[in-house]
Amino acid sequence: MLSRFVSSQLLNTVSKNGKQFSTSAKNKARVAVAGASGGIGQPLSLLLKQSPLVSELSLYDIVHAPGVAADLSHIETKAKVTGYNGNEQMADAFKNVDIVVIPAGVPRKPGMTRDDLFNTNASIVASIVKAVGENSPKAFIAIISNPVNSTVPIAAEVLKKLGVYDPKRLFGVTTLDIVRANTFIAEAKGLDPATTHVPVIGGHSGVTIIPVISQAKPSVSFPQPELDKLTVRIQEAGTEVVKAKAGAGSATLSMAYAGAKFTFSLAKALHGESNVQEISYIESDVVPGVKYFSSPIILGKNGVEKNLGLGTLSDFEKKLLETAIPELQKNIKKGEEFVAKS
Ligand SMILES: NC(=O)c1ccc[n+]([C@@H]2O[C@H](COP(=O)([O-])OP(=O)(O)OC[C@H]3O[C@@H](n4cnc5c(N)ncnc54)[C@H](O)[C@@H]3O)[C@@H](O)[C@H]2O)c1
Numbered sequence: 001m002l003s004r005f006v007s008s009q010l011l012n013t014v015s016k017n018g019k020q021f022s023t024s025a026k027n028k029a030r031v032a033v034a035g036a037s038g039g040i041g042q043p044l045s046l047l048l049k050q051s052p053l054v055s056e057l058s059l060y061d062i063v064h065a066p067g068v069a070a071d072l073s074h075i076e077t078k079a080k081v082t083g084y085n086g087n088e089q090m091a092d093a094f095k096n097v098d099i100v101v102i103p104a105g106v107p108r109k110p111g112m113t114r115d116d117l118f119n120t121n122a123s124i125v126a127s128i129v130k131a132v133g134e135n136s137p138k139a140f141i142a143i144i145s146n147p148v149n150s151t152v153p154i155a156a157e158v159l160k161k162l163g164v165y166d167p168k169r170l171f172g173v174t175t176l177d178i179v180r181a182n183t184f185i186a187e188a189k190g191l192d193p194a195t196t197h198v199p200v201i202g203g204h205s206g207v208t209i210i211p212v213i214s215q216a217k218p219s220v221s222f223p224q225p226e227l228d229k230l231t232v233r234i235q236e237a238g239t240e241v242v243k244a245k246a247g248a249g250s251a252t253l254s255m256a257y258a259g260a261k262f263t264f265s266l267a268k269a270l271h272g273e274s275n276v277q278e279i280s281y282i283e284s285d286v287v288p289g290v291k292y293f294s295s296p297i298i299l300g301k302n303g304v305e306k307n308l309g310l311g312t313l314s315d316f317e318k319k320l321l322e323t324a325i326p327e328l329q330k331n332i333k334k335g336e337e338f339v340a341k342s
């Protein structure tokens, strides 16, 4: 009873941007989670297992994946769950899957930047994406592992080396920034967060996170000092959680929610729902000289169908964009060089 209740709640929430989607047997996705035993991986897998959009759930990690899979497999929903542990089972984990979500890697501790995770997470993401490219070259790949600004270019370069890169099918998950912006702006204005939409563009770290409050729906306005504060709060929300967790990691539950929301949009688009809108960090030409950029997109059966671009930015947001550009360029170059050197 409880699982049905939660499942319908989640479906209602995730269909916020689109129409309710009917889920017959053939329009379900086979989804793999890499890093499935972790702080994000476990609740994300739980949310995916509860969804009628998912037919198979392939859980991969270097530890504990069979245990997590056994546990989830007892839930009274149709998705078939299988666990795969360690390098030798990695290829099997990623065979015949439609979508791979990657929250594998280490999280921040207080005092660290996301870029401080690069040395550990770059090779983790590269090895997982290589295995995905070799075993399901058409899969949509959604990267959660930080630093997202660099791990997405790393994934692209790895897939290029394999000759299977399709920029329409590779996504950096920035959904949590939008979820947070919706929540904070709704709180500030006494709105319902479930029907508040605040785009956040750019990248996923500090000044590269650009809240576009001028395009919020419903429309809102703030005196400049309050706008400054809200913007910084959205940019530093990850750090707020890292500090509050005091050494026990970073956002996991809200990220699982955001990751599930994004994955459900991919699943809906894959199976033909029209006008599925998301915001994601993808290969892009909307900002000259910045090869990867997060902006609103329309998803279709083959991935990114249309990049909706930046829309009209306020002067304040244009300044935020100017500040973000050199940092994004640096992060992207670092990711590309990592693969070129390896
Ligand atoms: N994009 C975002 O908005 C966002 C939000 C929150 C966290 N994150 C990032 O997500 C990542 C994971 O965070 P977490 O809190 O779940 O960390 P965690 O340490 O709790 O879990 C990570 C999991 O990855 C697994 N792992 C490590 N190396 C692996 C490999 N080579 N192959 C497969 N699995 C491997 C670990 O065993 C662990 O189970 C971090 O990099 C974090 O910064 C991103």
Ligand SMILES: O=C(O)C[C@H](O)C(=O)O
Pocket: 107, 108, 114, 146, 176, 204, 237, 238, 239, 241, 242, 250, 251
């Ligand atoms: O802040 C972090 O390190 C994790 C994640 O990127 C977040 O935004 O919560």
